[in-house]
Amino acid sequence: MPYTLDGKLVVAVSSRALFDFEEANQVFEAQDEAAYMAYQMARLDEPAHPGVAFPLIQKLLRFNSEEEQRVEVVILSSNDPASGLRVFRSAEKHGLHLERGVFTRGRSPFGFLEALHANLFLSAHKEDVRSALSMGFPAAQVYPGSQGNSLNHPDEIRIAFDGDAVLFSDEAERVFQKEGLPAFQQHEHDKALHPLPPGPFKTFLEALHRLQKETRQTSMRIRTALVTARSAPAHERAIRTLMNWNIQVDEAMFLGGLEKGPFLAQFEPDFFFDDQVGHCQSASQIAPTGLVVNGVVHDAR
Known part of the structure; x- marks a missing residue:
């Protein structure tokens, strides 16, 4: 065969x-x-x-x-x-x-x-x-000049994801870009019980989740994190969406617009995926970073 x-x-x-x-x-x-x-x-x-x-x-x-x-x-x-x-x-x-x-x-x-x-x-x-x-x-797209030290956790692979337009669709991001933060927060509060549509990286996270379950008895481990600009009350829809998908992440950071780099420095990812150039610039000083050219922020480019 x-x-x-x-x-x-x-x-x-x-x-x-x-x-x-x-x-x-x-x-x-x-x-x-x-x-x-x-x-x-x-x-x-x-x-x-x-x-x-x-x-x-x-x-x-x-x-x-x-x-x-x-x-x-x-x-x-x-x-x-x-x-x-x-x-x-x-x-x-x-x-x-x-x-x-x-x-x-x-x-x-x-x-x-x-x-x-x-x-x-x-x-x-x-x-x-x-x-x-x-x-x-x-x-x-791999972000040029990305830094990182994978030797810190030789037996564990750490991968971090942004939420909107990466793990999730850009549905909510479009509301934010068009109507601003208050409208975004209200939109997500109203739809907290409705799972977000999947973004392009849902299938990769699922594949990691399967690999994680298959290799529990091996020396290598997988640790994942959601690192998002969302904050309460918009955090609830993100968490409920992952629960609806039956996918778990090990860590979640709801940063409310704070710069992501310092938080990624604590997580020490082997790779970070984000759709925003500004976040990628900050993250690339800390870890290997990939720009996900997806969603409303890239529509006119």
Whole structure:
């Protein structure tokens, strides 16, 4: 029987999200594809430095064992296949066991997400992320220059999510953007017993929840957090929505518009997902961060 990805947590990641290929990309932007290929081939045996998504991928792969492959990471890149050689060699040098990759040489690769049944797509290219989200896949643009130290919790992967337009739909956010905070608070108070429609990252949180239950007897752990600008009384609808989905998060922070960075510094996530550029700028000083190009704040961009 052919190999199947059924039942696995599948993460598709671009080469620039996994490794720091910014210098190589500058060669491509300043010159052409041939110069880029020559640059990569000349450095074939020189492992690229880890990129923004590297700590997340590294920890997710620790859920695999010789007996069972619970997580599948696939390189999904618009690089040419020859340049892909350096990606796989860099992964090998860094101890990442990667077997699968799709390289499309300038053509947008997001269309392969359906064939992969991907639970998450991380890319440095905003339009690929936007296209993936439009197809219903959880996707984020890795925020350049993100900081973080995954060594603090080597046996635990920590992932934090914003609420509206990320875990939840942007229904309430649209009220806030159009009518302001008082109308938003009233809207959420009135609808407290009505679950919010799902946002693009509900399915990824569900996949993490399944992995969390399947690996309770292993050395690796998963810890999740909701980090949202909501405050009371709008917090109730968020909590009730997660309960309705039968999904638990380990921590919840209702910050009422406070800067998220200092709170994330206490949680120490391996990755944080948010739809607001300002929150991503604050968070990226603390942890690897992904911009979810979704919702009303991105409609006109």
